[in-house]
Amino acid sequence: MKTRSEALTALRRTLSEAGFETAALDARLLLLTALGISATELITRPDIPLSPDQAEILAAFTRRRLNHEPVARIVGTREFWGLPFRLSPETLVPRPDTETLVETALDLIPNRQAPLSIVDFGTGSGCILVALLHELPNATGLGIDLSFGALVTARANAIDNRVGSRSHFALSRWADAVSGPFDLIVSNPPYIASGVIPTLDEEVREHDPRLALNGGPDGLEPYRILLREAGRLLAPGGLLAVEIGYNQSENLVSLARTYGLEILRIAHDLSGNPRCITMKRS
Numbered sequence: 001m002k003t004r005s006e007a008l009t010a011l012r013r014t015l016s017e018a019g020f021e022t023a024a025l026d027a028r029l030l031l032l033t034a035l036g037i038s039a040t041e042l043i044t045r046p047d048i049p050l051s052p053d054q055a056e057i058l059a060a061f062t063r064r065r066l067n068h069e070p071v072a073r074i075v076g077t078r079e080f081w082g083l084p085f086r087l088s089p090e091t092l093v094p095r096p097d098t099e100t101l102v103e104t105a106l107d108l109i110p111n112r113q114a115p116l117s118i119v120d121f122g123t124g125s126g127c128i129l130v131a132l133l134h135e136l137p138n139a140t141g142l143g144i145d146l147s148f149g150a151l152v153t154a155r156a157n158a159i160d161n162r163v164g165s166r167s168h169f170a171l172s173r174w175a176d177a178v179s180g181p182f183d184l185i186v187s188n189p190p191y192i193a194s195g196v197i198p199t200l201d202e203e204v205r206e207h208d209p210r211l212a213l214n215g216g217p218d219g220l221e222p223y224r225i226l227l228r229e230a231g232r233l234l235a236p237g238g239l240l241a242v243e244i245g246y247n248q249s250e251n252l253v254s255l256a257r258t259y260g261l262e263i264l265r266i267a268h269d270l271s272g273n274p275r276c277i278t279m280k281r282s
């Protein structure tokens with residue numbers, strides 16, 4: 001049986017030869033998870049042979065990765081805002097770009113100690129809501145999704161990250177079952193135009209839930225609903241912050257005008273693309 005370090009080297013080579021650019025990082029994460037050991041244990045005891053069970057799990061993980069399943073889905077967790085988030089087949093893998101939304105919302109909140117009420121539409125893994133509640137110690141939050149499986153995962157993530165007592169999760173088609181007022185509405189809705197989905201990377205197209213991607217014929221359908229509902233749901237002085245696709249800012253500016261909202265800020269992600277638009281009632 002291979003030792004831990006031999007298994008790591010072999011897996012790195014297999015993934016690298018299959019063309020995975022992140023072969024070294026992927027191999028390490030898959031090995032640590034398959035063996036149930038920490039990075040420190042791997043470094044300090046590299047010569048321990050794998051047990052037959054560990055070798056079998058690692059072989060299954062390798063097959064899944066070679067089938068282009070994202071590593072986060074295989075290991076079942078992903079870090080967001082420095083916090084761990086469990087994943088399930090019904091949740092999108094949280095993206096680093098989405099931290100732009102959390103950062104912007106926090107920046108625009110005048111008093112982080114205030115007892116704010118927050119709603120997160122399309123909460124998925126709960127990453128946005130949980131990150132915000134983590135930073136806003138007196139806020140309470142409601143996470144909405146149309147996927148029951150996503151809500152179960154989001155609730156577990158809220159509990160794991162110690163904001164369970166300040167959060168609720170509910171099934172609703174956008175705001176159909178929701179009444180305000182809220183000081184902060186956040187959303188990273190599905191914003192890919194239906195026709196573009198077949199052209200996405202295999203890792204996204206085949207493994208992220210379709211409900212989390214499909215924004216309708218022009219990718220803007222969820223924004224029309226959320227911006228329209230914002231007037232009803234926002235408390236006086238409340239904010240609406242949404243993540244957008246890299247080429248959607250002009251469309252959002254014009255939708256904001258249609259629904260009587262004023263743009264407060266357009267924030268860019270680390271690649272310099274417009275990624276988050278924050279609005280208030282004008």
Ligand SMILES: C[S@@+](CC[C@H](N)C(=O)[O-])C[C@H]1O[C@@H](n2cnc3c(N)ncnc32)[C@H](O)[C@@H]1O
Nearest residue numbers: 094122123124145146173174188189190211212
């Ligand atoms: C792009 S994902 C965002 C997930 C998570 N907030 C994040 O940022 O990683 C969009 C989410 O919206 C949910 N969703 C799609 N259509 C919906 C609808 N009509 N009503 C409520 N949620 C919906 C999906 O299930 C998915 O969890």
